[in-house]
Amino acid sequence: MIRVTFWQGKDGNLRGFTVTGHAGYRIKGEDIVCAAVSALAQTTVLSLQEHLRYLEKENKEPVVTLREGDLQCLVPDGLSPAGAGTAGVILRTLEIGLQAIATDYAQHVRVEYKKYKTADCGKLTQGS
Template identity: 40%
Template sequence: MTRVRMITRRGRCVGFTASGHTGFAERGHDIVCAAVSALTQTCELGLSDVLGLEPVVARDDERGTYVVRLPRGVRKAQLRRAQLLFRTLYIGLKSIEAAYPDCVRVNANDRRWN
């Protein structure tokens, strides 16, 4: 199962962690994994290429871990725009979770996000 946790601080999302393998199909044929990967990677690209931020990224493909966090010192305007990307990621992942509840779990450490 892939578990995604939205990392929040003071009601704002500052990143996410994704870990585990969905187990829907074998590596290279897993459409659920591909969907989760597409959404999370697009969020990272949005932070860097659209908002001009340099997110802190840690990835280990063998272990199936992927962590993306906003860099320190993000201005309020950038933080507000980043919320749109994180909220879109969250909604997309919750949709996948609803369709494949045995493969994906999404939550946040702030109840306002769940």
């Protein structure tokens, strides 16, 4: 099963996401569920990198961790209003797409929401 966690700040806005696992819908190379989730998540990372690079005066790219079957992307603290707004729209678009996939393939994709705190954006710790 693919598990998607959306990380929310204290204000409830999306600050990032984690995707783990494999859908198990079909064999590797034929799994349309895995391909759909991967395409949305990777496009989100690329879009955040591109837009934040353009909007932010300082280097404020998302913090991305990628391993086999796992992807985590966190938006850094201290974005400009334009950067924060753009990041929010991009993350909300991912949320809509993944919720639709989770609805159609509920046995293969689960979406959840958690609060987080960061000492620095690279170290994620769950909040209350």
